Amino acid sequence: VSFNYHMYGVDVGSLAVEIAKHNGGKEEVWKHGNDHGDRWFNQSIDVNSSVPFRVRFVATRGGAFKGDIAIDEVRFGVCSNFVGPCLFEDGMCGWTSDGTGPAWQPEMGVDHTRGNEYGNYMVTYLTGNETTESAALTSPVVPADQHHCQLLFSYTVPKEITLEVYANFSTGRTRIGVLYNTAQEYTGLNIGNTSDPFTIQFVAVREGDLPASGRLYAKIDDVDFRECLPLPEYSIDYCKTFTADQLKVLFVKEAPVLRGQDWQWKFQDFFYPGKVYTELGEDERGPGWLDIKWDHGLTGHYRMGHSGKCDLELLRTVDSCVELANLDGVLGSCSPNAECMSSPSNPAEYNCTCKPDYMGDGYSCVPSAADGEQAPVLPKARCDFDDDWCGW
Numbered sequence: 001v002s003f004n005y006h007m008y009g010v011d012v013g014s015l016a017v018e019i020a021k022h023n024g025g026k027e028e029v030w031k032h033g034n035d036h037g038d039r040w041f042n043q044s045i046d047v048n049s050s051v052p053f054r055v056r057f058v059a060t061r062g063g064a065f066k067g068d069i070a071i072d073e074v075r076f077g078v079c080s081n082f083v084g085p086c087l088f089e090d091g092m093c094g095w096t097s098d099g100t101g102p103a104w105q106p107e108m109g110v111d112h113t114r115g116n117e118y119g120n121y122m123v124t125y126l127t128g129n130e131t132t133e134s135a136a137l138t139s140p141v142v143p144a145d146q147h148h149c150q151l152l153f154s155y156t157v158p159k160e161i162t163l164e165v166y167a168n169f170s171t172g173r174t175r176i177g178v179l180y181n182t183a184q185e186y187t188g189l190n191i192g193n194t195s196d197p198f199t200i201q202f203v204a205v206r207e208g209d210l211p212a213s214g215r216l217y218a219k220i221d222d223v224d225f226r227e228c229l230p231l232p233e234y235s236i237d238y239c240k241t242f243t244a245d246q247l248k249v250l251f252v253k254e255a256p257v258l259r260g261q262d263w264q265w266k267f268q269d270f271f272y273p274g275k276v277y278t279e280l281g282e283d284e285r286g287p288g289w290l291d292i293k294w295d296h297g298l299t300g301h302y303r304m305g306h307s308g309k310c311d312l313e314l315l316r317t318v319d320s321c322v323e324l325a326n327l328d329g330v331l332g333s334c335s336p337n338a339e340c341m342s343s344p345s346n347p348a349e350y351n352c353t354c355k356p357d358y359m360g361d362g363y364s365c366v367p368s369a370a371d372g373e374q375a376p377v378l379p380k381a382r383c384d385f386d387d388d389w390c391g392w
Contacts, residue, residue: 001017001044001045001047001055001074001075001076002042002043002044002045002073002074002075003042003043003057003071003072003073003074003075004040004041004042004043004071004072004073004296004297005032005040005041005043005069005070005071005072006036006038006039006040006041006068006069006070006071006072006297007032007034007035007036007067007068007069008035008036008037008038008067008068009035009062009066009067009068010035010062010064010066010067011061011062011063011064011065011066011067012033012034012035012036012062012067012068012069013033013059013060013061013062013067013069014031014032014033014034014059014060015031015032015033015057015058015059015060015069015071016028016030016031016032016057016058016059016060017029017030017031017045017055017056017057017058018055018056018058019047019049019053019054019055019056020053020054020055020056021049021051021052021053022051022052022053022054023051026056029045029047030043030045032089032090034114034118035067035114035116035118036113036114037113037114037115037116039115039298040072040296040297040298041087041113042073042085042296042297043085044085055074057071072297073297085222085223085224085225086222086223086224087113087120087221087222088106088111088113088120088121088122088220088221088222088223089113089114089119089120091106092106092122093140094139094140095122095137095138095139095140095223096137096138097124097135097136097137097138098135098136098137098138100136101133101134101135101136102124102125102126102127102128102133102134102135103124103135104122104123104124104135104136104137104202104220105122105123105124106120106121106122106123107120107121107122107123108120109121111154111221111222112154112184112186112221112222113221113222119221121154121219121220121221122137122219122220122221123217123218123219123220124137124204124217124218125215125216125217126161126204126206126216126217126218127210127214127215127216131207131208131209132205132206132207133205133206134203134204134205134206135203135204135218136201136202136203137201137202137203137220138168138199138200138201139199139200139201139223140199141197141198141199142194142197142198142199142200142225143197144194144195144196144197144198149190149191149192149193149194149225149226150188150189150190150191150225150226151165151176151188151189151190151191151200151223151224151225152186152187152188152222152223152224152225152226153186153187153220153221153222153223153224154184154185154186154187154219154220154221154222155179155182155184155185155187155202155218155219155220155221156182156183156184156185156217156218156219157179157180157181157182157204157218157219158181158216158217158218159180159181160206160208160210160211160216161204161205161206161216161218162178162179162180162204162205162206162207163178163179163180163202163203163204163205163218164177164178164179164202164203164205165177165178165179165189165200165201165202165203166200166201166203167191167192167198167199167200167201168198168199168200168201169196169197169198170196170197171196174192176189176190176191176192177189184219186222188226200223202220204218237261237310238250238260238261238304238310238312238313239262239305239308239309239310244280244287244288244305247280247304247305247310248279248280248281250314251276251279251280251290251304251312251314252276252279253276253277253278253279254275254276255275255276255314256273256274256275256314256315256317257273257274257275257276257292257312257313257314257315258273258274258312258313258314258315259311259312259313260310260311260312260313261310261313262303262309262310262311263311263312264311265300265302265311268294268298268300269294269296272294272295272296273294273295273315274292274293274294274295275292275293275295276290276291276292277290277291277292277293277299278290278291280304280305283301284301285301285306286306287305287306288303288304288305288306288307289301289302289303289304289306290302290303290304290312292312316350316351317350321334321340321350321351321352322340334352334362334363335352335354335358335360335362335363335364335365337354337355337358337360337365337366338352338353338354338355338358338360338362338363338365339352339353339355340352340353341353
């Protein structure tokens with residue numbers, strides 16, 4: 001079972017999840033307490049039961065009225081060996097310190113999860129006498145699938161420490177990131193092909209003499225994995241392609257969206273899709289702005305025409321594909337000789353696809369060559385020059 005939860009206020013008590021079996025047994029399988037800040041969190045729990053059961057959410061109030069608890073987006077699904085997220089609020093979640101250098105250990109203090117002094121994170125202190133020292137924090141084994149190919153986490157490292165991030169496979173070790181001199185930033189790194197099991201390893205490295213204070217540390221918090229979403233084959237520059245009126249037609253309320261070409265908001269979306277919450281012209285920031293509610297629960301304001309920038313693009317559902325098809329004569333709209341078809345690599349994604357007896361990229365379609373004829377040279381509707389010159 002997975003769910004989102006929100007626990008905000010100085011007087012928050014606790015939220016627990018209980019599994020009640022039909023034979024009368026009851027087990028508490030998860031519990032969190034105290035103020036978590038004004039934000040939503042996602043939690044997944046494996047329920048091992050061979051008999052029917054019910055899930056009970058039990059909220060307990062604190063000593064006064066300044067505390068609210070909410071739940072949302074409760075889902076049941078097939079259990080898997082999914083690793084993450086780990087907020088380090090109730091332990092290390094199977095992560096281990098390698099023991100050959102300074103240890104990583106849980107510590108209470110202001111963290112990324114809760115944003116107050118009741119939070120917990122992982123920390124290592126590199127304060128030895130050696131000129132060079134390092135500390136490694138290693139994940140449990142992550143199973144082989146594409147649900148774990150993007151690593152998200154919060155980190156803090158001073159200028160004297162380098163944080164190296166590795167993915168360890170049976171065939172070798174791949175360094176996926178090197179981070180420097182940052183105070184509590186949430187970031188993401190692509191792991192790459194995860195068709196084989198692997199572990200993630202954070203290695204904090206100090207080289208040179210200690211500063212006068214003699215106190216250096218690195219922190220890790222809120223580690224999670226995300227599924228790699230396939231990138232659309234054609235990325236449309238919405239601000240250059242469509243007028244303000246056409247954008248209003250496309251980005252209606254509840255339209256599904258993803259981050260787009262002009263995105264500058266770091267990890268506010270947590271790589272999730274979202275939906276239009278207020279339509280163009282209705283956002284409190286004025287014309288050219290949209291209010292988006294992301295699937296992880298948070299909302300935000302994003303440019304869709306303001307200063308010539310478009311932070312978003314439509315998630316390629318059948319509805320958004322049809323909308324593009326109906327914008328006749330606009331660069332980026334489907335060809336009249338195309339139809340909206342599900343992508344073979346991702347059945348949930350729809351793209352403009354040339355009809356039978358036509359060839360092209362869906363935005364420009366011409367009749368296919370008859371037997372014995374030379375196929376016409378068809379320029380691509382847009383060329384990013386990543387894979388070839390597209391005939392240029």
